Amino acid sequence: MASFVVRRVLATLAVLFFASLIAFVLLRAAPGDPARKLLGPQASEQAVSALRADMGVDRPLLQQYGTYVGDLATGDLGYSWRTRTTVTAELTARLPATLELAMTAMAIALLLAIPIGVLSAGRRRWVDRFSRAGAIVGLGMPQFWLGLVLILVFFTWLGIAPAPFGRIDDTVAMPARTTGLLLVDSLIAGDFAAFGNALSHLVLPALTLAIPLAAYLSRIVRRSTIDVYRNDYVRTARAKGASETRVLFRHALPNALLPILTLSGMWFGELMAGALLVEAVFNWPGIGGWVAQSIQAQDYAPVQGAILLGALVYSVVNLVTDLLYGVVDPRIRLATT
Amino acid sequence: MNRNGSIPAVPGSAAGAATAGEIERDLLLRVRGLNVAFGPADDPVRAVRGVDLDVRAGEVVALVGESGSGKTVSALALLGLLPAGARVSMDEAVLAGEDRAAMSEEELRLVRGARAGTVFQDPLSSLNPVQRIGDQIVEAIRLHRRIGTREARRLAVARLAQVGIPDPQRRFRDYPHQFSGGMRQRAMIAMALASAPPLLIADEPTTALDVTVQAQILDLIQELQRELSMGVLLITHDLGVVGRVADRVVVMNRGEVVERGETAQILSRPSDPYTIRLLESLPRLDVAKRAPAAAGGEPDGAARKVALETAGLEVVFSRRGGAIGRKVTNVRAVDDVSLTVGAGRTLGLVGESGCGKTTLGRAIVQLADATAGQVTIGGTRLGGERARRLRDLRRHFQLVFQDPQASLDPRQRIGRILEEPLALHDLCGGREQRRRRVVELLELVGLGTEFATRLPHELSGGQRQRIGIARALALEPSLIVLDESVSALDVAIQAQILALLERLQQELGIAYVFISHDLAVVRQIADTVAVMYLGRVVESGPSEQIYREPRHPYTAALLSAVPIADVARERARERIVLHGDPPSPADPPSGCAFHTRCWLRSRLGDPEICTTARPALGGRADGGQHRAACHFSDRQAELLPPSLLGATRGASA
Structure with a gap:
């Protein structure tokens, strides 16, 4: 087990190294001058070249890369010239918002997909027809459009959702920051008003992210459940005298959900990427909008930081799912012993 | 009604x-x-x-x-x-x-x-893979009796002990994949008996x-x-x-x-x-293969053409483990195997699952890489060829698989399946000729021309296996390795396929290596037999001698374990019971690998030599072909229960 983790951490470091290299090269291969972008077309050539020197982009590429890697090694992700803050500061402020959104979306997707998938695998045919139709619609809708529709229905028409601006109302005091996740922080602080308000802000964007994923996962759960029910051990459980409820919860589901675990890990990265558009629709103060603007401004450091972060999140989530797989599936946990 | x-x-x-x-x-x-x-x-x-x-x-x-x-x-x-x-x-x-x-x-x-307790066929798939064996038995108990978990656990451990699981306290916490096949079935029985059903x-x-x-x-x-x-x-x-x-x-x-x-x-x-x-149609332990048609004054022994010869063949699988792949586990799947099969003859290869018989078969047809030793087929020494040359050579040796369903492409018509090897080896010039050959092949295996246009799923199991054989025959090989090729078939169909194999052998002079766990089937088809245990041949020789006078205690135990469809003889038989499962080939016992389960050794008072020296595959003093790898093979005959051999000598004695 320990050796497995060590190997995976080494692999993650390699992934991070290549991700940093690719990010660095791709950004600099793009045409345009970041200093000119920042100062605008009216600025004098002199001012631009002064800024170029400040930013260090006038130096040879290899040297720039050396500085970049050297800084990385000390934990310095660089400086955003557009916002005039360090990338670390921006990420600390914004990442929790995106993570909270993605994790909530994942939870909602699983909560929707598992019961729907299991029910569609059952004998009632109409459930399956409905859920299949729902899945096609859910997968077919563009996310930004889905977000707009949800806003239209729940905010504009029904008025039960808060205005799509940010994570919490200005009138509500932010809970003291410990994790940066508002739901967690407000619970730690015992501030239920803040919790409710943050939750109400979170529901629509999280749903927007969750619905297509739930549509996809529900079909996988259905297939997986049907396959598991064909296994001999389900017949054994029935032959022991287990009730259908028991067969489902004790014998079928634990086996049927194994593939979902892998898929959830893989899709968490997709959720982070999908957050880019959804955050724009809901004015969510996450990393999505910030990265998009940085790309336009050719602000190298934040984009490189975000790419690295993406690679890191992806590696960590996959490591966690692999470890979890070992926990839930004894065949993997005990394979090497 | x-x-x-x-x-x-x-x-x-x-x-x-x-x-x-x-x-x-x-x-x-x-x-x-x-x-x-x-x-x-x-x-x-x-x-x-x-x-x-x-x-x-x-x-x-x-x-x-x-x-x-x-x-x-x-x-x-x-x-x-x-x-x-x-x-x-x-x-x-x-x-x-x-x-x-x-x-x-x-x-x-x-x-x-x-x-009503139930035990099913396949104990691996019939047990929940992610639940502990013990918990599955506890569940079976508590579904029908209102008792606490601790009490149920005690009962479950008792049940495991009752069905002969060693160290039940510890094995209680194991998962199904950690059990061997036999232990899984014991656990299944423990579960079926959990509530002592009538x-x-x-x-x-x-x-x-x-x-x-x-x-x-x-x-x-x-x-x-x-x-x-x-x-x-x-x-x-x-x-x-x-x-x-x-x-x-x-x-x-x-x-x-x-x-x-x-x-x-x-x-x-x-x-x-x-x-x-x-x-x-039931193959019998006491009915031997009909003597091969004695081709006019055929000289015995050395002069007969050799179809296959292996010398010191060895296949070792290595697996790397540990943090950076430093630990290497070697599994000697096939260990120092030397065999000879004469042209037009059949070698039966028997042994328990995991004994290496399938790997040996694959090594013979060059589908598994031998780590040492040689394979010679029809006088050509194989091994180390370039891919291209090996492909050309493949027409001389073919393999028929166990599962005819899984080894036929479900989307190809039978005609295409049979034509493919012909086209690959560029054997029958034109398309028309290939078609004719396909018809010929179908007739050879006793199927009509109309089968050429059918798809595999339209055929029965026996028909599919005939196609598998026809495909192997297409290239007119001199040797066919049949890996459990009749094991999945019902006895009546099995008898037909065996008869077909015999007929083809007589008509075409093909040599077979017939791999099977079924000793009665092997008796029916094999001229010579090799018995494998943990990768090594422990006994080999003419089929008749092996079945009538086994010289290795393992062979005797195998023969003793086969039940026969004759109530009087079956129930009068004294049996040799082998305890436990074969040891892991990754960590074989010292000396004679069989000593951990050997009944002969315990009757001889556990001699030291069995644990220290590995017996060579040796012949008898009279210099016959019958060899056994046992230090005491000459003393076995006197200690063998006489009723045991009644089952294998039977009518032909």
């Missing part, structure tokens, strides 16, 4: 003995007029038609038939375990001593497990197991059945198993009961033509 009229009245049949309404005390299972149909109501598949069955306390009733005869479906129908869509009807039924017809779904569920339904409980393990499990079932005076309904296709354990037999064919009666009577004097055919 009652089809009793069509069943020949047989003495000993319980049909018509009971009066309706009241249930006799020792009657555990009774059904009259059981019908099961699947599929659309207007065009149903009638899987079971008017079946009557009785099982009483303390008796073992075997329900026998080939695949698709409806024997398993009948049992599942009685237990209410058929999938939705099956339509079940019965005139009268008693399950575990209670009126089945009056039960609600819920009552039937509670009878399952509590009053009725046990065992569906092919030993079919997936090796003969030595099968013998252990059959002994266990019989022992428990006597101890608990259970009634057992044993579903099986194996008439040898029937001969060993059953009191009464019910024979099914195409959903109907064709014959029933006392085991001894059915096996020795069957009256129904189907039963007669079934018994006739």
Whole structure:
């Protein structure tokens, strides 16, 4: 087990190294001058070249890369010239918002997909027809459009959702920051008003992210459940005298959900990427909008930081799912012993 | 509807003995007029038609038939375990001593497990892979008894001990994949017996197991059945198993009961033509291969052409483990194997699963890389060829697989499948010629021309295996390796395929390496036999000598474990019981690898040499072909139970 983790951490470091290299090269291969972008077309050539020197982009590429890697090694992700803050500061402020959104979306997707998938695998045919139709619609809708529709229905028409601006109302005091996740922080602080308000802000964007994923996962759960029910051990459980409820919860589901675990890990990265558009629709103060603007401004450091972060999140989530797989599936946990 | 009229009245049949309404005390299972149909109501598949069955306390009733005869479906129908869509009807039924017809779904569920235990065929797939063995038994106990977890655990451990699981306290916490096949089936039985049910339904409980393990499990079932005076309904296709354990037999064919009666009577004097055919096609331990047609004054021994020769063949699989792959585990799957097969002759390769016989077969046809030694086929030394040259050479040696279904591309028509090797090797010039050759091949394996346009799924298992053989024949090889190629087939079909193989051998002079776990089948087809244990050949020689006078204790134990379909001889036999499972090939015992399970060694008072020196495969003083790797092979004959060899010498003695 320990050796497995060590190997995976080494692999993650390699992934991070290549991700940093690719990010660095791709950004600099793009045409345009970041200093000119920042100062605008009216600025004098002199001012631009002064800024170029400040930013260090006038130096040879290899040297720039050396500085970049050297800084990385000390934990310095660089400086955003557009916002005039360090990338670390921006990420600390914004990442929790995106993570909270993605994790909530994942939870909602699983909560929707598992019961729907299991029910569609059952004998009632109409459930399956409905859920299949729902899945096609859910997968077919563009996310930004889905977000707009949800806003239209729940905010504009029904008025039960808060205005799509940010994570919490200005009138509500932010809970003291410990994790940066508002739901967690407000619970730690015992501030239920803040919790409710943050939750109400979170529901629509999280749903927007969750619905297509739930549509996809529900079909996988259905297939997986049907396959598991064909296994001999389900017949054994029935032959022991287990009730259908028991067969489902004790014998079928634990086996049927194994593939979902892998898929959830893989899709968490997709959720982070999908957050880019959804955050724009809901004015969510996450990393999505910030990265998009940085790309336009050719602000190298934040984009490189975000790419690295993406690679890191992806590696960590996959490591966690692999470890979890070992926990839930004894065949993997005990394979090497 | 009652089809009793069509069943020949047989003495000993319980049909018509009971009066309706009241249930006799020792009657555990009774059904009259059981019908099961699947599929659309207007065009149903009638899987079971008017079946009557009785099982009483303390008796073992075997329900026998080939695949698709409806024997398993009948049992599942009685237990209410058929999938939705099956339509079940019965005139009268008693399950575990209670009126089945009056039960609600819920009552039937509670009878399952509590009053009727079930053991299924494949113990690996029948156990939940993510639950501990012990917890699965605890569940079976607590579903029917209101007792605490601790008490249930104690009972479960006791059950595991009862079915002969060593160290049950510790094994309780294991998962199914950590058990060997035999131990899994023991755990299944422990689970079925969790609530001490009066009725046990065992569906092919030993079919997936090796003969030595099968013998252990059959002994266990019989022992428990006597101890608990259970009634057992044993579903099986194996008439040898029937001969060993059953009191009464019910024979099914195409959903109907064709014959029933006392085991001894059915096996020795069957009256129904189907039963007669079934018994006739059964391969027997005591009937040898017909002597090969002696080609006019053929010189014996050295002058005969050699089709295959292996010398010191070795296949070692290495697996890397540890943090950075430093730890290397070597598994010697095939270890120093030297064999010779004459042209047009058959070598039978036998041994328990995991003994390396399949790997050896694959190494012979160059599908597994030998790590040492050589393979010579038809005078050509193989090994180290470039891919291209090897591909050309492949036409001389072919492989037929066990599962004919999985080894045929489901989307290719039979004609295409047979043409492909011809085209690849550029054998028959034009398309037209290839077509003609396909027709020829189909006729050779006894199939009509019309099969060329069919798809694999339209064929039966036996027909598919014929295609597998035809494909191997297409290139006119001098050697075919048959890896368990008849194991998945019913006995009647198996007999046909064996006859086909023999005919082809005589017509075309092909040599076979026939790999099988079934010693009776090997007896029927092989001229010479090699017995493998943990990657090494422990005994080899002419088939006749090996079956009549085995010189290695392992061979004797294997022969002793095969049940035969002759009640008198089977039950009079003294048996050698091998305990436990074969050791792991990754960590074989020192000295003679068999010493951990050797009965001969314990009878000789555990001599030291067995654990220190590895015996060589040596011949007898008379210099015959019969060799055995045992320090005491000359002393075995005197210690061998005489009744054991009665089964293998039998009629031909």
